[in-house]
Amino acid sequence: MAEVAAPQGPVATGETLLSVRDLGKTFDVSAPFLNRVLQGQPRVHLTAVDDVSFDIPRGSTFSLVGESGCGKSTVARLVVGLYRPSQGRVEFEGTDLARIQTRRQMAPLRRKWAMIFQDPYASLNPRWRVADIVAEPIRYHGLLSGGQAIRTRVGELLELVGLSALDGEKYPHEFSGGQRQRISIARALASEPDFIVCDEPTSALDVSVQAQILNLMKRLQRELGLTYLFISHDLAVVYHISDYVGVMYLGRLVEWSDARLLFSNPRHPYTRMLLDAIPDLEMSGRARTPVGGEVPSPIAPPAGCHFNPRCPFADERCRSETPMALKVGVGEVRCHAVEEGRLPEPESA
Amino acid sequence: MIAFIVRRLLQSLVVMLVVALLAFSMFRFIGDPVNQMVGVDTTEEVRENLRERLGLNDPVSVQFGRFVVNAAQLDFGISYQHKKEVSNLLAERAPATLELAFLSAIFALIVGVPMGVYTGLHRDSWLSKVFLTVSLVGISLPTFLIGILMIFIFSVWLGWLPSFGRGEVVDLGFWSTGLLTVSGWQAAIMPSITLGLFQMTLIMRLVRAEMLEVLRTDYVKFARARGLPNRAVHFGHALKNTLVPVITITGLQLGSIIAFAIITETVFQWPGMGLMFLQAIQTVDIPIMAAYLILIAFIFVVINLIVDILYYVVDPRLRIDRATAAGH
Amino acid sequence: MSVVSSLPGRRGADMLRRAWDSDIAYSFRQSKVTMVAAAVTLVYFVFALFAPWIAPHDPYDLSSVSLMDSFMPPVWEEGGDPRFLLGSDDQGRGILSTIIYGSRISLAVGFASVIFAAVLGVTLGLIAGYAGGAVDAFIMRVAEVQLSFPAILIALLIDGVARGVLGNEAQGDIAYFVIILSIGLSFWVQYARTVRGSCMVEKNKEYVQAARVIGVRPALVVFRHVLPNVLGPVLVIATITLALAIITEATLSFLGVGVPPTSPSLGTMIRIGNDFLFSGEWWITIFPGVALAVLVLAVNLLGDWLRDALNPKLR
Amino acid sequence: MNETTTFADSAGATARPRGNRPVLEVEKLRVEFPTRKGTLRAVDDISFHIDEGEVLGVVGESGAGKSMTGTAIIGLLEPPGRIAGGEVRLEGERIDNLPYEKMRRYRGARIGMVFQDPLTSLNPLYTVGFHLTETIRTHSDLSEKQARQRALDLLSEVGIPAPERRIDQYPHQFSGGMRQRVVVALALCANPRLIIADEPTTALDVSIQAQIIRLLQRLCREHGASVMLITHDMGVIAETADRVAVMYAGRIAEVGPVQEVVKNAQHPYTEGLMGAIPTIGGTHEDLVQIKGSMPRLTQIPSGCAFHPRCPKAFDRCRRERPELMPAGRSEAACWLHDPAEKGRRRGNG
Amino acid sequence: GTGAKAETFRWAFQGDAQSLDPHILNETFTIGFHSNIYEGLIRRDEDLKIQPALATSWEMMEPTRWRFHLREGVTFHNGNEFNADDVIFSFQRILKEGSDMGSKLAPGTEVVKVDDYTVDFITENPNPILHYEWADVFIMDKEWAEKNSATQPSDVAKGEENYAAFNANGTGPFKVQSRETDVKTVLVPNEDWWDEPKHNLTEVVFTPISSDATRVAALLSGEIDMMYPVPVQDLRRVDSNAGTSTMTGPELRTIFLGMDQMRDELLYSNVEGENPFKDQRVREAFYRAIDINAIKQKIMRGQSDPSALMISPFLFERADEFERLAYDPDKAKELLAEAGYPDGFQLQMDCPNNRYVNDEAICQAVVAMLAKVGVQVDLNAQPKAQYFAKALAYDVSFYLLGWTPSSLDSYNVLANLIMCLDREKTPIQAKFNYGGYCNPKVDELANEVLVETDQEARNDKIEEAFRTLHEDRGYIPLHQQYLAWGKRDNIDLVQRPDNQFMLYRVNVN
């Protein structure tokens, strides 16, 4: 299975736009000082992202999937510079973001990326006119000067995402969820970025609207050559939009690979479990092995492989030793069982 | 829990220190304390001598330290006006004010909470509207006006209730109470209603707002969906959840009650601390002002502590971010 | 409609219509009580603003006040004088004129202190909410200290301090500043707490993060994005504290530590009139009392309505 | 953590006890909200039934009126919402006009309900045990002690490990999945004949979602209860339901056996909906996209509410409102299936 | 009620006696309150005639030596004997730090014990009215004071309370049973009083009620038996109420306006470089601007006697020879113009607001009246404590004050208010002449009055002094306010024009 033909497409051709290396982020979630002193509680750190590495070639879509709290959004924020990494680094077009100290130096980079958020209701400032919202990056980065120029550009952007230029006069609450998400996209495109981080952009939308947005995003990617980091917990959506998919569990990237490959031939038991859990629209009558249990607390994750308590294949080693990333095809997987080859082959879907 | 209480205590200590600093600055920097103590014809020599003896020539930090130490021992010096130890003065007056505040708070609670629950449950009934309107009027009439009108009606016109004072007071050693005599209770009726009215309307509106909010929550809906009787839904689930903010606000309001007692005490000639404080303001009797300041802060801190502990008892989630709860 | 709206001339009309159609305007039109309250408040405003043109006399112009005109009952009572519609007070000032001028003081003091409190509270609240951490803790501790002293007490204290520091000068013009300062100081905590709460909610909203991704400076984020979105509750608090401030000013004046009696506010009038309740000159205290209660009631009603109208949960 | 085995047997179960007698019959149900802009019809003359032991899935986009239907059936519409017409019959007994007290006794005892968000469905101030015993004792005359025993049984039945310890804990000490189990237990306390589950899994992670769905399925079968499963996840319906009703703008667009609706949609809306759902293993082609979005209830178009978005709309759709009519093995509210129309069009064509 | 049963008498005043220490404050109410507990060598009867009290008789041995024979067999409330040592102790005590009574004894006076019941006073100068003010010099028990370290009225620096401020041990008709400052003081009759009690009380409860309305209400509702002052506007109401009535009569106090005439520039005025009050025309303009009858009619409701003199006509038999300057605003304006202030000027007026009957209202009226002649006055009305602190610091430009000569003699007025202020002297000469009016001729006359023993000649001199003051317009006398007491009809009491309340003349019927 590993020797699937190298997938064609951006991977082979494009240069790497974003490179994430050994990225880690810990939050201090300790009890207040006094509690620690009086009750002898230790300092507590929550490792939201742990040793995550991946590359995104220009013009492709890299998706992160995983259950709630596994660190997807944290990765996204690290990538766009909302958080500083606790370890590792993020390189954008070869520039290490950690090296940049001042806001001023960061500014030219910032306009090269943008972000789209999950909640279409919270991601637009309700007190601003749509035109102002979309124009904010233009104004802030000083991309255009003159009210008329900006207005024209905003009109273009709105039309690009399938709205009317006249909609700029309105306020966000006058739009439906799908339309708002289009406005978000228009804003994201305003600074003509190369790279857009999409944090669950469709999970608050209805399927019919989701389809519109997904189609729009794909169209924009084709037309503008955009690169996406796409975050979702809906595997079907991810499958649909991605070139590469990474699966996260408790802060770690347990497996990443070419999208089709990953779905047709999942390696990691967790990936398999996720795929199994998806309700099957095809109603193939396939017998599935539901995995019990819930995601443990990220504050005290299980030792060794974080997945071991829920994993049917876990053994002693899994419980004690953290698996290292293992190169498999284009992607990587972190699993002792895969490494040892003691994993049964999944029946292919 | 211990850590929580210790933290609260530490914070209280900080609050008290800040207040003490305020009080001390008042004491030290408003006018020359020596001027307040001696007559105009006192010579500079005598003044200097006095200054030295009072320690006013020491470094300010030393003076503050002394002030705090003294205050901690309840020694606030001698009132300029009464020529009497402030702590004794306050101790004499405190029972009156505290009893008044206590009665008002009780009144506010036992009338305000049921009215709030009623108006919350029966949002659109005419009685609710009456309650709400009346409560608005209650908020809009200044306390002193209410007091004056009450005296006018119940003492002068109808002659039912005494218009001033505490009635007969029984001395229990350190505490003198008016709650053991009929005349004491009679005398307390109008002042405590006057004082409690504002808080009552506040509590009523708060309970109502909270009830409306809680009745909208999923767990109330779910409780109904489980077929629980209204009583259980309204009181077991809804009311209990409103208690958390109600306790908080009531606690905070107790502080206000004591402060508003100043007005009520003035109108009804209630012999409490507020009356004395007002007189102290007019005569710039700094020691009394300073001590009252510290006392009020202390009461507030204690109430807060109790509120926090109650909070702890009521809410198993041990959420201690009161700021958000008190926000609405 | 949007085509029309791009024409500058029609834009104003369009906005008006939008405002008229908005939920707030609708709920306003639905509530008769609120409309009456608004009308009453408006009348007070007009009176306050145009007092010199509206009031029959200028009660502050002492040379026009004659002691011999004092204690005139209202016109409809026996012995009433048509010059004094609502009667006159112990100095011969017309009650009506004095009420009009007094409301002016009450409203001015109320507004000034509310604005002072709002600016202070909103600023501190935004700082605390956005910065978090130690700054937040510090501001909130200060707020806690402040909270232990309710409005009236703070006002009295500041007044007392001012008397001590400024001596009797505090009686003059400074009296107004002292009152505004003291009432304002005692109300900022409410603003700060609410704004801090909203700010902490808003700053985690995605539109704020969107601005941060663009790289907008924190100060600008707070000012341009967060501030406009926390103003709703601020408006509600402002209305409610306006009513409170007016009462507080009246109370202070009643306690004799407010504005000087030569330019009486409603509270001072009530205090003065209070002495004449038993002697039958009820109009000296009752009319200003009613005027005060009606003003405060109207403002409170507005505040009440505003609170409900701006609360999305109640819609 | 041993649910894995507990539920292994429930997977793939297809045979259900089936009676012919409908447990629930809804006829021409209409729910209205008076608003400032006129009366808003959230549920518009819908009719359907649920047979004994049957699971009826209800799908539709947000705001289609799914929850309103459920809430109206259990009689918990919040004013100003009200039932403006139609009938609801539970085992033949009309329940939409019962006095409050009588209906209250039915709630929980004869109809149970599960809400979407397990985080907010439980009162944070009470223990899980209190919730259970309170409900049990409301609907039976068990003693405190017996009720507690029953509560313990229920907890272990829904797969809460160590119920003895857990029963006295507060909701916040439970994870999301655990809480939803408790909620299910609460709904089943008094063995109701019908369970209305309003998006019981939407707030949960995929892996937990599968667990809860299976739990619900199993328990209803064991208790012999019928289920009205409201969701907007077609996948969940496909896995769980026997029949499915598709709602659009307050009306039922199509109702039929689940296989039929999924694979052989008769209504253009259903068809579009199915096409809009991305599937794993499908192509990366653009998704089928229904243009526009569901109308606001205040601006429902005349005739068939779907006609502005419908690629197959014709004149009649704009004028006349179609009722449900037989279409294949299902029923659909679409003029395309009107025999007269078929004839006419055939004739025309 | 019937005679035999316990008669509790409840009464109220607007404030409390500031202390129980009889020497700490020279203030009418406090002294009046003390006079029911403590006694002086002499006392005044209801017509203010001097009566023997703790002294049974006295004589002037020489112009500078007076002998007082003390009453024997008198005991203090604690049972201690009263004797000459107590008298000497008390007269020494009033000169100590913290005493406000020092002025009752001329400087340099020696108090000499002759025997246990005889005391001589040796003065530096002859003084025909030496003992006139001694009804207010209360005699304390020396032993008691020493035992409780209360030999000094106050010692602020010690930071201790003065025992005598909260406990009383006099020889008077009543004993203090309990006291809560500002709340309640209960007195009971002194069974061992040397004099025949003329009351039927078994208990006296005193409550201060500062709010006028509340105090009136308390009387009307029968909660108290007697109270004063009754606000003038409420007199009618109290009278018309069944069961209550008022007692009014002119008080000895004269209310007047003072002006700063000593500074070269006023402290509180917009006039720079000169002091308008130094100009007699300005003072007269002020005088004439004030419509005293309007004040009487509207503010005092008739409860005042306009006065042309700085002393009550009761206390100076030739008072009727004086007449007030007529109210004449036009003349006032002319005078101001002549003086160089055609457009008037601005100044600040200090006024107490809780000291005299309607004090603040009077000041407001004065301000309004002056406004009519072009003088703009900022009114600074303040509680008496602040007011007196300010006035005693001579920090006023224009002020309202009231004065009762405690010796009931004109010399007291001259010496305290009219002679030239001399702050260098100890005690200060004319201490209460806050405006520093000064005319050496008056000083000379006053000094003669002090030693003049011939009544007619003395009156001539007094008349001349007052005439000079009047011509100078040194003060603007306003009126004598009326006493206004309210009581229940079943109470029998006597009202003294000096506003002292003699509990031992109260009967409850």
Ligand SMILES: Nc1ncnc2c1ncn2[C@@H]1O[C@H](COP(=O)(O)OP(=O)(O)OP(=O)(O)O)[C@@H](O)[C@H]1O
């Ligand atoms: N600012 C923060 N402080 C402390 N903990 C945080 C913070 N942000 C995130 N976390 C924790 O880090 C972990 C990862 O969070 P993250 O938001 O990245 O998850 P996610 O995969 O995006 O989840 P979801 O699907 O719910 O959005 C979670 O356990 C979360 O509680």
Ligand SMILES: Nc1ncnc2c1ncn2[C@@H]1O[C@H](COP(=O)(O)OP(=O)(O)OP(=O)(O)O)[C@@H](O)[C@H]1O
């Ligand atoms: N209180 C209300 N007042 C007015 N309209 C309401 C009210 N509650 C609900 N509605 C309207 O009723 C319609 C149906 O709502 P319902 O909650 O049944 O939708 P739903 O299909 O359950 O959607 P979702 O998938 O979002 O839960 C919605 O369009 C909503 O706008």
Ligand SMILES: [Mg+2]
């Ligand atoms: Mg996330």
Ligand SMILES: [Mg+2]
């Ligand atoms: Mg719903």
